Amino acid sequence: MQAAYSWKLCITAILSLALGACSSLPTLTPDMARRDAPPVQLDGPQGPLSSARSKAILDRLQARGVETNIFKLHLAVEEAIVGSPLTSDNKVELLQDGPETYQAMINAIDAALDHINMESFIIEDDEVGQRFADALIAKQRAGVQVNLIRDSVGTLRTPSSFFSRLSAAGIQVLEFNPVNPLTAKAGWSVNQRDHRKLLIIDGRIAFLGGVNISSVYSGGSFSPQSIKRPNDALPWRDTHLQLEGPVVGELQKLFIETWEKQQGEPLAPRDYFPVSQHLGNDVVRAVGSSPDDPYSLIYVTLISALRSAQSEIWLTNAYFVPDPQLLAALKQAAARGVDVQLILPSSTDSWLVLHAGRAYYSELLKAGVKLHQRRDALLHVKTAVIDGVWSTVGSTNLDWRSFLHNQEVNAVVLGTDFGGKMRAAFLADLDKSEQITLEKWRRRPLDARVKELLGRLWEYWL
Template sequence: MPTRTLTLAAVTGMCLLAAAACARLPDTDALIQRHTRQAARFENARGPLSAQKSAAIVAELKRKSGDIDILDKQIALEQAIVGSPLTLGNQVTLLQDGAATYAAMFAAIRKARNHINLESYIIEDDAMGQQFADLLLEQQGRGVQVNVIYDSVGAFNTPKAFFERLTSGGVAVLEFNPINPLSAKAQWLVNNRDHRKLLVVDGHTAFIGGINISSVYASGSATRPRGKATGNIAAWRDTDLQVEGPVVGELQKLFVETWEKQRGKPLADKAYFPALKVQGKDIVRAIGSTPDAPYSLIYVTLMSAIGNAEKHVYLTNAYFVPDPQLLEALADAARRGVDVKLILPSHSDSDVVFHAGRSHYLALLKAGVRIYERQGALLHSKTALIDGVWSCVGSSNLDWRSFLDNDEINVVVLGREFGQQMQAMFAKDLDASVAIDPATWEGRSPMLRVKEWGASLWQRLL
């Protein structure tokens, strides 16, 4: 997320609320053990498939992927924990960096004929924000209903006039959990932030990932030489997905649920849930997390996938402030022979988050986890690839805030073909990264150690 310049009072108030919060991460081992083994089930555009057809799909997935056990264990476990279906018949397109993502978003928005639902943690009043505003207003003027959710903290520095212009043009705008308690329509929970990035067009095309609406993403990282940036513009490295097919209905449900939970005005009568057709061969599960649930579905899903990994765990993440269970899961995977690689930032827009994450390097390195820091760009991606067949992309960071305090949204894609695309992307980022050598890291300067120690004191709030 781009740096937010909040007032001291706002930051202090939010920190006090965070410190007083009683939310805790679940005991994932106990939670996973409580869910009994069940047969994997799938849905397509026409509804649930029979047990026989579902079993045949799992068998075919395992045949194509080398009979990797995670496809059997993880599918059934996710089904029990998350509840949302695995849907067949989707087309998932991997989008790297802002330029490619914005171009695809603009193309989809221009083709809209019924509605556009946009949910973003940050919407800046800059060149990119204005491009989005102009296009959304143009479509609203053509009779396409546009609905926008923005986060009150994420858009703290965006002038109200920006959103008033949208509202004046007919766009329905909703501020998520306003900082000002007098503006709150639902329960005032200022520490609960909407960190999701979701665009749904006409109920059949969706975009999700880590990219907010801001010009900082426009430059991208593809043309940056290793270790260098161009001029004074910092490159941002991020990842999004364009999804078409039946799973878009699940993503749409999450948008509508947020709108209703925040008590937005009734949505205009549009075809938000059209009949969806087969668009491709990708198998996808949508996962939404929110603090008012018993636990983070995204967190438990990731923990279970790491626990079921047999060959490798490849994580790329912008904000790495792991809790003890996640640390132990990564270390345990490495100790049992799984190739665990983490690509993390070499610099960040949040120094305290950056150093808090680094405070855990030594323990992970000693367990056999290999850590790399991405050079030449500010890393903002949130992706996971496990055993080459289980891929996850979304808005969720590997930190306490994402798992306890934020509304987040991720998707899981199953299959070797999409996994190969994720593998190629990971390899490209790895090539632009520098490995953290255990011996060198152990001999780092006392000043770095002090920064890490100080930042680690705040990690529950990050």
């Protein structure tokens, strides 16, 4: 999917360079948290919890985990820099692969009673896209208000008739940063894209992660009985979340903020923020990032977690092109004895991004970072699990574009219960991956090295 629009972004990159419109990533100091900072406070279904209740929940999570600084260092840093609160009483389900994710999403859409807010980078006019269109139209006709944000570049290949059909049924459709400047209501910023994949049902259930609306996910990547894709194309391997509880309200705020910034028509009055209930024991923070922000909140959150890690850093990511600070955080963690492992693609839909990232493999391998390439699937996952207690799933790739030019959304989940599920998912992918050794990497052919050089020339814009 990255390849479908990267050449268009190259043109906008040249324009932006000519105009001097470059932004940069923030430099994090080792100790950003104030030493006199107040205790971390959680939000529950009825609002902020007491300091004592918040401390009891965090102490319980820490007691069940490995020895880690994440609860002492990372939480304090996050509390100082991230706008959304840590929320308790959530229920989080891990969804892997398209068929499982789509079924859960369609089930939630079919059960909607009040409204549906959906935001997606890619929505294709194929079997999966039509399935979602039919479900959304059916709910709109039943009196459920459907509001849809679709990225202009991500849906460039989708016929306008697809969205006209939705609009004709009464669905509010908003095009994010239109490629055509004549239709842009909020200024023309074509290089800034909405890469989020977010679905919110009745303000009570939310889905987020890496899965777009496309038939590339029609085949699974774990079970040999999965549906085969046409022409024996590789199945896409991805990860998504289903969330219920107070965190859904924070994700709803992100959707509405984007709608208003893009000057969409006023949203129909609905119960967008219903009273939440105790649904589970997961502590979750919704983290959204936008190019309009002073810096990427997701980037700062991730760097903080990497620096706080004590035993494990396990990352799985589809598009890996690290900036100097991310590269240093991984190398420094390995140097202090942390088990740093990355699962990365062996096949991709963007060879330029793939080889830009591979230009850093030698440096990482020399530093003791373990690298693996996922076989038999096109990897599109964006996840991390650190020390078995800090996990994140979302739309954010580990590259410059995600941190600087895209709107992204991730969920950070704390605790060993969900961390155990994330570790199991990582190990399942690891079982289907091939480790890259430094000796093997040094023997790669000359043409691969040339591609790496070309990729690095464009890494800021990829």
